[in-house]
Amino acid sequence: MDISATDIAERVGALGPASAYRVAFSGGPDSHALLHLLATARDRLSAPLSAIHVNHRMHADADAWATHCQAVCEALEIPLVALRVPEPPPPDAGETWARDWRYRLMADALASGEGLLTAHHQDDQAETVLLRLLRGSGVDGLVGIPRTRALGKGWVGRPLLEIPRAAIAAYGCDHGLQSIDDPANHDRHADRNWVRHDVLPTLVARWPRAVGTIARSGSLAGEAGASLGRYAVTLLRGMTDGERLDGDALSCLADEDQRLVLRHWLRQRGAALPDARQLEAGRRMLVYGADDRMPVFHWPGGTVRRYRRWLSLEPAGEVPARQARSVQWLPETDLRLDHGWLRVTRGVGGVAPERLPPSGVIVALRQGGERCRPAGRPTRPVKKLFQEAGVPPWQRQAWPILMVGDAVAAVPGLCICEGFQAAPPDRGLHFHWDPD
Incomplete structure (x- = not known):
């Protein structure tokens, strides 16, 4: 599959309007290819183009990588905003820590209506769906990487989500792109790297179209999840009082509908969802626990308490504390x-x-x-x-x-x-x- 300037401009335009486009540029082969493509297509874009690089401070060459990214952007005549994680990484820092900081900093850098473009591709999508399947995710989790979502005052979009990694690598090779090779991407102790380097190649050897098929399953799960979301909205009507959920009304639903409503209510409140095992334990506690015990369901994303008939959520880190003084x-x-x-x-x-x-x-x-x-x-x-x-x-x-x-x-x-x-x-x- 060849990628052209016309094709990438159309893919970016389909993501939605933007006051400016910012490329999340790590310096790696995928983001380098995306940046180069967009540089060739800048006249076809509806808004100005620039790039953002985040220095995670996790590798001895991190500063050199930032310098490399600056040089690439200068050669392409693309403005670059270089960001740096303000604190040194803890000893156990991994991709989750880096990702949290990366998106926090980039979200703060986005002005109103700006679109952040990342280089996630079809293989990334297949890896995500497969990992979530192995972790027991439901339909919502199997959706994988969304094409677009809100981020800060703007949004983030993935114009390469249907493009295989091989096509992106071929583009980089054809245009002689010199990219950074982060050794962390080869550490097979990380689940994603193991899936990328060992599991998916084995599947593709047996089923050559496995990557596309798995990614497409994620899209189908997204359609099913959207339908379930609309059904959850119907069930929730009349079950809430402000931010509280009616536990008595919840107990009248079938078990599977109780789980659906709880997930949707928590998502509405902005809480990180518990996994399937945690949710089931919490559901049983909140629905069947004795009133005089004031049931409490706690997981890393927050705490749900039942008092009398009502369920109330305290998101993680928001447990009330006493005012210091009058x-x-x-x-x-x-x-x-x-x-x-x-x-x-x-x-x-x-x-x-x-x-x-x-x-x-x-x-x-x-x-x-x-x-x-x-x-x-x-x-x-x-x-x-x-x-x-x-x-x-x-x-x-x-x-x-x-x-x-x-x-x-x-x-x-x-x-x-x-x-x-x-x-x-x-x-x-x-x-x-x-x-x-």
């Missing part, structure tokens, strides 16, 4: 706290501004034992107010309480205390807690 606040604008926003609006009712001191209120976290008298009701422990409102225990420690002296004036979203309320039709302050 804050004095004049409620004229919203207040940013450690784990959310304390917002103020004005309308009929609410807290009477004249009942508050000129210096404002103290925003504190619950220490335990606080009591207040909600307007028109008997005095209650604040703990009971949380229970009555169905606030899960793990959210209460970060929930702000508004104090005037030693008195609770309001618990945002729960109550206004006696003596601080505005009498309708007077307009007062309404406080809302919006956690992260």
